[in-house]
Amino acid sequence: MISATKTVAVLGAGTMGSGIAIVATRAGHRTLLYDLTEEQVDRGLATVRAFLDKSVRLGRLSAEQGAAASAGISGTTDLKDLSGCDVVIEAVYEDLAVKKALFGELDEIVPETAVFQTNTSTLSVTAIASGSRRPERVVGTHYCNPAPLMKLVEVADGRHTADWAHSATEEYLRSVGKAVVVTKDRPGFIVNRFLIPWENNCIQALEAGLGTRESIDAAVTGALGHPMGPFRLLDIVGLDIHQQVATRLYEQLREPRFFPPPMVERMVAAGDLGRKTGRGFYTYDDTRLFGS
Amino acid sequence: MLEFEKVAVLGFGTMGAGIAQLAAQGGCAVTVLETDQARVEAGTSAIGAFLADGIRRGKVTPEQRSDILARVKGTTAIADLADTQLVIEAVTERRDVKRALLEEVAGTVAPQAVIVTNTSALSVSDLATAVPRPERFAGLHFFNPAPLMKVIEVVRAVQTDPALPGRLADFARALGKEPVLVKDRPGFLINRLLMPYLNDVIQAYDDELATAEDIDTALKLGLGYKQGPLELLDMIGLDVHEHATRSAYDATLDPAFAPPPLLQAMVAAGTLGNKSGAGFRSQENAK
Numbered sequence: 175m176i177s178a179t180k181t182v183a184v185l186g187a188g189t190m191g192s193g194i195a196i197v198a199t200r201a202g203h204r205t206l207l208y209d210l211t212e213e214q215v216d217r218g219l220a221t222v223r224a225f226l227d228k229s230v231r232l233g234r235l236s237a238e239q240g241a242a243a244s245a246g247i248s249g250t251t252d253l254k255d256l257s258g259c260d261v262v263i264e265a266v267y268e269d270l271a272v273k274k275a276l277f278g279e280l281d282e283i284v285p286e287t288a289v290f291q292t293n294t295s296t297l298s299v300t301a302i303a304s305g306s307r308r309p310e311r312v313v314g315t316h317y318c319n320p321a322p323l324m325k326l327v328e329v330a331d332g333r334h335t336a337d338w339a340h341s342a343t344e345e346y347l348r349s350v351g352k353a354v355v356v357t358k359d360r361p362g363f364i365v366n367r368f369l370i371p372w373e374n375n376c377i378q379a380l381e382a383g384l385g386t387r388e389s390i391d392a393a394v395t396g397a398l399g400h401p402m403g404p405f406r407l408l409d410i411v412g413l414d415i416h417q418q419v420a421t422r423l424y425e426q427l428r429e430p431r432f433f434p435p436p437m438v439e440r441m442v443a444a445g446d447l448g449r450k451t452g453r454g455f456y457t458y459d460d461t462r463l464f465g466s
Numbered sequence: 467m468l469e470f471e472k473v474a475v476l477g478f479g480t481m482g483a484g485i486a487q488l489a490a491q492g493g494c495a496v497t498v499l500e501t502d503q504a505r506v507e508a509g510t511s512a513i514g515a516f517l518a519d520g521i522r523r524g525k526v527t528p529e530q531r532s533d534i535l536a537r538v539k540g541t542t543a544i545a546d547l548a549d550t551q552l553v554i555e556a557v558t559e560r561r562d563v564k565r566a567l568l569e570e571v572a573g574t575v576a577p578q579a580v581i582v583t584n585t586s587a588l589s590v591s592d593l594a595t596a597v598p599r600p601e602r603f604a605g606l607h608f609f610n611p612a613p614l615m616k617v618i619e620v621v622r623a624v625q626t627d628p629a630l631p632g633r634l635a636d637f638a639r640a641l642g643k644e645p646v647l648v649k650d651r652p653g654f655l656i657n658r659l660l661m662p663y664l665n666d667v668i669q670a671y672d673d674e675l676a677t678a679e680d681i682d683t684a685l686k687l688g689l690g691y692k693q694g695p696l697e698l699l700d701m702i703g704l705d706v707h708e709h710a711t712r713s714a715y716d717a718t719l720d721p722a723f724a725p726p727p728l729l730q731a732m733v734a735a736g737t738l739g740n741k742s743g744a745g746f747r748s749q750e751n752a753k
Contacts, residue, residue: 318687318688324687325687326684328684328688353683355676355680355681355683355684356676356677356680357675357676357680358674358675363684364676364680364681364684364688365684365688365689367670367675368663368666368667368670368685368695369688369689371662371666372659372663375659375662375663375722379655379658379659383649384648384649384651384655384658385647385648385655389646389647389648389655390655390659392644392646393617393619393646393655393656394656396616396617396644396646397609397615397616397617397656398660398691399691399692399693400689400690400691400692401689401690402690431662431666431722
């Protein structure tokens, strides 16, 4: 499975960063998890180890594989520790200035042959790459949440991405068992590009009285075979996250179908963000996600 | 409990055959009206083949198959529909054809018989004006293949008796389906949501966002959809989608429904999806 063991650094120890770090270490790569504070790094490492332990309990990994993956990852708050990296995966907060600055700093530290991957969902790969003096080595790699469980990664080159960086990225993603689709540096790539207007359209249909939340969810799952209706899905994603992603896509595309309908703003204002707050389109007693 | 035990289906095409089979499976005595004997035989053998496949897959027993087939009678004589309690119209999606037939059938069945249309692209309220006492008229929109798809849209026309959608919903439940009550708006609920999405995908594919295969893969793996949008279009038929979305566009002037230029070009070229052997994915899937 593993073509070659690489040294992989993941920047950002939040949900996506930890998930991407699990994917790397589980495939046998030496993995380094970076964040600004010890506390953030420790929390990220704890998430990684808890996930690996659970995978062993569920029989998805052998005890040896789990122990190796756990031993193969370490944390740091010092960017200088990334000097030996082959692959750098950026998964920090969705802020262009922060992402650009990080890649700029790393130019001085990591070897010229290392590839930079950015896990942005709504920013331009080209704009992020412009933070590096070597934008040809920056590639967009958009993971789905939860990264350790979802097979898909969308790969998008920026304007200046070099073929070698693209190939190295695809090769890396195959080495960690991901299914790669190749798309362009356009807002929302493929999945969000179609999901956001779909969800907005369903919310508008609800507002227009074309159905109830239950009947629309039932119709979509029953007639289209989707695993979940639009309102159940929005409750899991979080209305605030939907609003944020939709607004960012709208700002870049200026097409009204990306703009969140008024109901979203009302729900966010009311604090009805979905499962995590116990109320969204539906109400919940249990606010945990994915049985975590 | 079946309120409607004697059911007539108008049209023995793909949808008519599927609806007739579903109603017969639910215990109804079904009469299917067609224009000529050859079409009656084609429809009957389509049901037979569908059920034979069900036997192979262990879903149907040979006894059930013969019982179901025994409850479906094809005819070319409109007089055979006289004692029908529920008429389900499933002929070609042409307003003039549907209206002329509905008027004729309404003159044959009892004045209290319920008449519904399986249209997906036309206005139910407009079709209702073709029958006397339009309060007994509504839409019952089945999805293809009707025997397998879980959902049936129950469409309330402007004229529909307020009690009728509930009776039709009970009928749908008795057939083992999940009824969804919807308004008489272009595309009702499901197609109203689906068509802008499919059009959006076609345009993005034409704009070279990704290959057809990668678009389908991304949406299947990313969102857990059973089928990618371009595979789905090949299965539906590009001409069928083009007709439906054009009708919705004509009725609303909403650009989300406007058929994208690539779709129009493919339909003009006869590239209609699986049935023509070439579509967005069909060529690639053909072995």
